[in-house]
Amino acid sequence: MSRSCQVTPSGSDPLVAGTLPRFRAGPRFAQAEPGACLACRRSAGLAFGRLEPPPNRLPDPILGDAYAEQVMRRLDPGYDKRRFGTSQMGLVAVVRTKAHDDWARSFLAEHPDAVVLHLGCGLDARAYRVDPPATVDWYDLDYPAVIELRQQLLPPREHYTLIGSSVTDLTWLERVPRSRPVLMIAEGLVPYLTETDVRRLLTSVVDAFPTGRLQFDTVPVWAWRTSKWDPTLRKYDAQFHCGFNTPAALAEWHPRLEYVDEAPMYDSPILMAKAPANARRMYRLLNLLPGMKRSTRIVRFRF
Known part of the structure; x- marks a missing residue:
């Protein structure tokens, strides 16, 4: 049985926030091999992990990865309102x-x-x-x-x-x-x-x-x-x-x-x-x- 690949929101946890089907998830997306949906969730979590909150918004960030921040704004509409901890x-x-x-x-x-x-x-x-x-x-x-x-x-x-x-x-x-x-x-x-x-x-x-x-x-x-x-x-x-x-x-x-x-x-x-x-x-x-x-x-x- 095929299933859509998605990241399911879980409270206020940014690692699993956001829903992916709105990004035009087509048939190939839905028919991915076992593990692909899990891989998408890990990927979303990895992107959050590399945002360096709050150092990413400081003058001297470790990565300064603007692309990661852009990606997570699209995955999570509430990203800018989130208060990240110091993981x-x-x-x-x-x-x-x-x-x-x-x-x-x-x-x-x-x-x-x-x-x-x-x-x-x-x-x-x-x-x-x-x-x-x-x-x-x-x-x-x-x-x-x-x-x-x-x-x-x-x-x-x-x-x-x-x-x-x-x-x-x-x-x-x-x-x-x-x-x-x-x-x-x-x-x-x-x-x-x-x-x-x-x-x-x-x-x-x-x-x-x-x-x-x-x-x-x-x-x-x-x-x-x-x-x-x-x-x-x-x-x-x-x-x-x-x-x-x-x-x-x-x-x-x-x-x-x-x-x-x-x-x-x-x-x-x-x-x-x-x-x-x-x-x-x-x-x-x-x-x-x-x-x-x-x-x-x-x-x-x-x-």
Whole structure:
């Protein structure tokens, strides 16, 4: 049975506010594969999480993502009247996004002819924030329903292509040029895949391109195993499906793959600079606990 893809309002919670069918949800939207509707709800929540309220309206925001604010004004008619709290997990997510953006800019400065694969893009306006040169071909990939929503909410760009597909259906690789350096960005994606699917994804990208960089975030095994009780994940009927205590070991999956570095988020200088004093104290305490300092981190590999 088909169903329309929508975000159902839930009280005053901005993470699930807004109704999507008014944005011309057509038959393809309604016939999306299982998980697409959930993906739209996560995408809407992710867009809210990156609004940086209230820092987004301060002189020195972390992202300053005007596109995210525009998107949420369309998704939520009452957005301008909302009073956002100071979600510390939301702040960590914004800092993580900033780290991914900075790594992407660094790679593209060295490889201005690169192909970018932004996997599980949701409603993230990363291509607009990073604003790569015209010599870069950028591909945003997510479920077809999410891509249709993006087309209704975000403007087109030159050298920018949307692909509606499950990340794990690797036939999408046939639609991108594979003779140039590649940058694969997968923010907020890998923990939701099985280890088998993560391995297939990484090794397939390495096999398809001559050289490149892979950047994504991971969680440790304990976070994966306890995710079924996480209240934020339960809100979206989601849970993690893999975790890695030593992400560097993933380089063993392919002879060309080499671990570069990683960036834990809880001791990020930006996080410490932007967080309120009570939150900074909490982060310092978390960093003292075994396993917590690296419970949220992004990692880089090259080949």
